[in-house]
Amino acid sequence: MTSRREFLASAGLAAGTIALASRQIEAAELRSPILTASTEPDPAVKVLLLEALTAAKLAGASWADARVQRQRRQNLGTREQQVTNVLDTDTIGCGVRVLVDGTWGFSATRQLTAEGVARAARQAVALARANRVARDRQVTLAPSPVHANASWKSSYTVDPWSIPVEEKVALLLRANAEAMKVRNIRFVNSSLSFVKEERSYANSEGSMVAQDVVRSWVTMSSTAISDDRTEVAVRGPEVVQPMGRGWEYVLEANIVGNAPLWAEQAREKLTAKPVEVGRYDLILHPSQLFLTIHESIGHPTELDRAMGYEANYAGTSFIAPPDDVLGKLRLGPDHLTIRGDRSQPNALATIGYDDDGVQPDEFDIVKNGVFWDYQTTREQAEWLRPWYEQNGMPVRSHGCSYAQSWSDVAFQRMPNVSIVPDQQVDRTWDDLIAATDRGIAMIGRASYSIDQQRYNAQFGAQVCYEVRGGKIVGQLKDVAYVMRTSEFWNAIDLIGGKSSYELGGTFNDGKGQPGQSNAVSHGCPPCRFRDVNVLNTGRAL
């Protein structure tokens, strides 16, 4: 084991109480970008990380990692022609995770001093010791290369914090005004949310990584009320998909230009026909289907769920136990392949290095219709060693470790999980509608619910069009489809092509105790599903 002095000497750094230079600099320059594109770890942060690791090792940790993470958020809200919310948050702290005799411990503090992070490290070790009492299986981490001086930046070009707040609010108010011009639109709410994370990570194997991550989201909901005030219809709020991009993405979303269209869709819904209960062919737009992928394929293929680690909260999985389902369970037809990755440009879960210090890879979750692999961290990859060795696959983590903030422990979170578009025929949304005799075409996420093992789900949509004879004939209301997961995915018959592939995403996917939020995208083209059970959710009070 390296002594504290050697540890620090090797990094060429001295310890001591530090002030975080980056935060002080920017207060004076409100309109400048917070950090430059260069994401070299702040030298002061490096010192803290190494202090934490050294303290952990001296206290008896066999392995440790430390994360100093600064997270900025900005939320701007409006309704009609007024601002309702202007909020900037900025928090920073350090989390230390340790292994002692194969047992985890974690502690986090906002006290960013040498003493503060060392105390957190000692607390983490004390926790691990206390929890050693009931542990059968020692935690073993799958091997991973050391990344000694790595950095990564997400694919934004304009830092949202470089744009003045009045410009942002003005954009929302212009869009609101456009929506309000549409007849029957009585209320409009819109918002902008930005996240910027400066993640600095080090582990006792020698990795030292700095990353700069930006996510942006714009929401808008238009509420139409009928003239006699008996019907209310809403389009939104998720009309634009959140992305791992910056201000340039908000501008590309063209909310001012699109607002009348969304508002008109809400107005049309006032006179939509109640859906007749029955079985329909469904044409699902990426803005709707992404959430079904997320819930019914994404969550049940998390290995911790399959192994019972989330039994007390999110639940377990029907795709379990691993030995019975890997390479055996059919989840769809041969032409369905679903892939996990943290590398798609602009996607929300995309990252250079995960919170185990691993560079994520791309991997098939469903390969030609058959379940092929789980989402993993370094701890979990070892659990699948026999499967990987038997198939000549490397025993490595897929890089799915993530913690929402410095104060939370890293655990397995969902990567981007996406459908591979049809490689032969480049079908579009219009092609799928033209090919359908009696169906419902659904756009935009709405009510969604799925059981704790992911067998039975019910999904609504923001806009549901009745399709007759290959044409859209009008909107339907109170539509929800109910599915059994494997029947549903086996009913997919047409998969759109590359040109209609889109990313959908969620900013706040919950999992774990204490609960943590993860941002994740799912790519897919529009797809058609045959003969799906549709409910009418209308009730009278």
Next chain:
Amino acid sequence: MKRLIDEPIILSRSECEGIVARALRANTADACRVTVNSSYDTNVRFADNQMSTSGISDDASVSITSFVGKRNATVLTNDITDAGLQRAVAQAEALARLAPEDPEQMPELGAQEYAAVPGAWSDRTATLSAAERARAALTALERARGTADLTVAGFITCSASARAIGNSAGLFAFHRSTSANYTLTIRTRDGTGSSWSGADDPDWARIDFGAMAERTVAKSRASRDPQALEPGRYAVIFEPQATADLVGAVRGSFNARASEEGRTAMSKPGGGTKLGERIVDPRVSFVSDPADPQLLTAPFDGDGLPLQRELWVKDGVLQQLAYDRFWAARNGVRPTGNGGGFKMLGGETSLDAMIANAERAILVTRLWYLRPVNARTLVYTGLTRDGTFLVENGRIARSIKNFRFNDSPLILLNNLDALGPSVRTENGSVFPPLKAREFNFTSLSDAV
């Protein structure tokens, strides 16, 4: 300053007063509000019959809202040094100057009187050691590890927190509280049975870990081999958690403004609200009250408004809607604020008596993945989970497969048969067990 390993790092009243004063000294805007939140959270998780992760975190944040004319903005930081506070105040003022005017901005409140909330804080919960949490976890772990048929997963979390609000008009409010929360899931190794129980109390010592483990073990074994029943309308007996899961959704529909705008279940078709109308069975009443011994929440709202007992629904009649200060001033009524927890008053019928008196009903332990389907009818969808049973002729006849439902808590509470004593299901949430007719189960789930 050196601190002991298990010593909570929580700001005291005088430390909060100091932070508020330091921030206000930096204020150059027309008005300024300072909100301080301090927390010390500890937890342990276990699953698959062994410990998994555990954690400790301490944090303290200050949010500054600056008011410049009719403009305002808020900045939150967890750097509470003098320099950090000065930066946050400067940034809030700069943002406020850039923000558009807020026509609904209200003047800051001056000094206020607040209700006392005795019992919200427990030293024992705040100072619990990792070893004590681990011992509590062992009450369930050891029982399951000693069997061949059971596997447990659970979570114990304790938090100590302090919250203060002060402003440039002389207001100061302070509240501190603790919470110990324990949830436990016991599954049968054959994968066919699962049960859950939960407890929440400001005082750690009032949670009976051993009794919870015993009860959950027995229920888990009873839940094995569930049989399928046809979906349809059934009488239901909800344990308190199931009631909380569905009926808790009613609280949001009491918002006065949204109701008047025609957007909630308290809106009347054609215009107006249901204020003064009977909306549910006459045995149903809903209150918020920070000082209620089962609720024990902060006695003030986010702007420092004092919170008092609010009787939203009394004997089935909608008595009161929730007004923030702006909407109250516009309508010439008293502001209620939005805090103070939410409690459904209970009745006299025990859960056992509901079962004994039932000819045929579905007993529901809890509900899962609830999502709104329609805001105006308050129809939600979701599923039963972790212990669903058919009751026949006054006895639990058998375990049944989980159902998905599509129904509204307002319809449920109009079909009420019986109410039991209310219990605290989580911090700020108190609900009774109940029995009701004709609950709408719409499909079956194979999930266990």
